[in-house]
Amino acid sequence: MSLGSDDVKSIAHLARLEIDEKNIEEHAKTLSSIIGLVEEMNAVDTTGIKPMAHPMDISQRLRADEVLEENQRELFQKVAPETKDGLYLVPQVIE
């Protein structure tokens, strides 16, 4: 399977990546070769093997339900481009 330039554009849009029009063909080629590798792996017979959700075969450790975090708003908001009344301000989104 190989990706066309429309696929690349749509993947870039979904990931909110800006890509240069002149590089699209190159991206299509590299991405296609990754898919090619996956296709190659498909040749391995995996009948009866349970898919893993994580490469490590261990299970999640759980945390006790306790509030341990303190308010660090001032610290976090130092790196925010803009804040007001304790809110992070972002370009207007209206849906």
Place this chain on the structure above:
Amino acid sequence: MEWETVIGLEIHAQLRTKSKIFSSASTAFGAAPNTQACAVDLGLPGVLPVVNAEAIRMATKFGLATNSEVCKHSVFARKNYFYPDLPKGYQISQMELPIVGVGSIDIDLEDGTKKTIGITRAHLEEDAGKSLHEDYQGMTGIDLNRAGTPLLEIVSEPDMRSAKEAVAYMKKIHSLVQYLEICDGNMAEGSFRCDANVSVRPKGQKEYGTRAELKNINSFRFVERAINLEVERQIEEIEDGRKVVQETRLYDADKHETRSMRSKEEANDYRYFPDPDLLPVVLDDVYLEEVRKTLPELPAEKSTRFVNDLGLSEYDAGILTTSRELADFFEAVINESVEAKLTANWIIGDVSARLNKEDLSITDCPVSVIHLAGMLKRIEDNTISGKIAKDVFDGMWKGEGDADTVIEKKGLKQITDNSAIEAIIDEVISNSPNQLEQYRSGKDKLFGYFVGQVMKASQGKANPAQVNTILKDKLK
């Protein structure tokens, strides 16, 4: 053409944990903006989510209570989309292996019958933050306190056939999650909200019609209205020769309309994949058994017990068990050795009516269990009639003391002395010669008139049963 409505609901129940699902920040409602949004909630680089054990336990409780399959191996996945209230660029949710699988719940229909609604699944996920669009001149304000709050999304099968059934189902789940103490059910604060998938099809047709999704409905009344409105709209579309498009619509309660949320219909492509930051959650039989032991008596079991052991009607038992608090109140009153049916009538009748009128819940009832029980005992021992009890109840509601105090103060004690009642009756009869003549010449209906007059003359205090007997005798 006759149309059939098909509805499926996705209910978001906010779990009552103290801390968030993947971080140790507080979930308390109403804090100043962003004071409860920690590095994990903000999606800062290098942070790792760690699953809250309590969220897992609560989801398990729900699964067990709905006879659903609780998955011993569940996986968290990333749902990718960009919106500023979701700083990571993805929401941690569950896709292929949710914690709760197929189950069901019975709902009560208006005609008294039951209907089983299938539960497709229930999965854990994190809530997003809040966007504030006003007052920031061309900017949007973001409060991430809510980001990372644990949600249980309960997805139903498209088994409901009317807005009323959808409401009945939503109420059932609402009551259940509160019984289980996994969600506070506060709809005004958004702890319990729902999306409705609605479609119509010609009656008899097997295939489903194209559905629209109504977003974020946060009251029972709005669910019913929004669905009915959407059904009307879809039928009109089809009958006018247009097509229903699959889309997300928003119900506007003020304008009483649903409208499309997206101008350009762009198919969502969330590109779910297992979250590499989180390992599979593995539960074993010992754990499930432990959780099962903590399940409270559920509404359906409680209701059956009320019918079988206390002799209540199914209707009364159903109403009393709609909320755990109401059922607890009822049981507390009968534990003061008051008869169950009398107690049920009062709680379902006068108590609930007054609470509704003043917009209070049973836990805020100004009349205590002890005071209500005390009054009901005075009805049982004939000190007051049921009618006079309404005045006593009103007095207790207004804080005038317990039943005996109110009865004493207002002189409401029932007249049970035969001779006193006879005297009142004699006077009423002698004041109504015309009615007496008509009655004696066969106009039986006038009996009610005499009863009314006697009750009026005794200011409602004459014992009604005695009045009936003596009056019948005297009118002969």
